[in-house]
Amino acid sequence: MFRDADIVVKVVMIGLAMASVVTWTTWLAKSIELFTAKRKVQRQLAILARASSLSAAAEELGTSKSPVVRMVEAAAAEVDRSQDLNADGIKERAAALIARIEARAGRQMNRGTGILGTIGATAPFIGLFGTVWGIMNSFIGISRTNTTNLAVVAPGIAEALLATAFGLVAAIPAVIIYNLFARSIASYRAALADAAAEILRHVSRDLDRGEIVVEEQDWHVIGMRRSAE
Secondary structure: OOOOOOHHHHHHHHHHHHHHHHHHHHHHHHHHHHHHHHHHHHHHHHHHHHOOOHHHHHHHHOOOOOHHHHHHHHHHHHHHHOOOOOHHHHHHHHHHHHHHHHHHHHHHHHOOOHHHHHHHHHHHHHHHHHHHHHHHHHHHHHHHHOOOOHHHHHHHHHHHHHHHHHHHHHHHHHHHHHHHHHHHHHHHHHHHHHHHHHHHHHHHHHHHHHHHHHHHHHHHHHHHHHHHO
């Protein structure tokens, strides 16, 4: 049927076959990327949860390009730069930096999935276009042969309907995979949000510990002055 189809119908079917290949290639590559990223975030989240301070967490996490490590480094750098400033302002600036890194990581993970939505939305209509074109050619053939014999009409209509079948084969997996990725990426973003919350809790605790030390030192100095008097 493909060999005997019109050139336009052939182009439509070849394009839909290529779209199907793109769908499954994207599924394989993005599945590996998501699985690896989610495992890494869960492992780093466990490190953050059991660490006693932000510096201890940063030391155990090491250096890498993962979003969690970048968030820890950004928070630690902000604390170092703002040691002489108000603690509430430090927390707000650290939260803003972490939110930007978290949003950027979510966008990066979402890249490549838009093509699935495009294929799922357009493939049925492209297949339908091939079907309409093929049926038009079949009607033209009927008018030229001046016969409505089913043996003459059926092959052209079958070739036309094959384009619709190609469109559905390309569209249905694309829509399913797109929805699966949408849920998986939402789970990944939730894990990043949990990591961001842990980092901000470490920042808050470290700042409170610093304020307590300063207060104890001030009381110690006051006590020494009183004893000297």
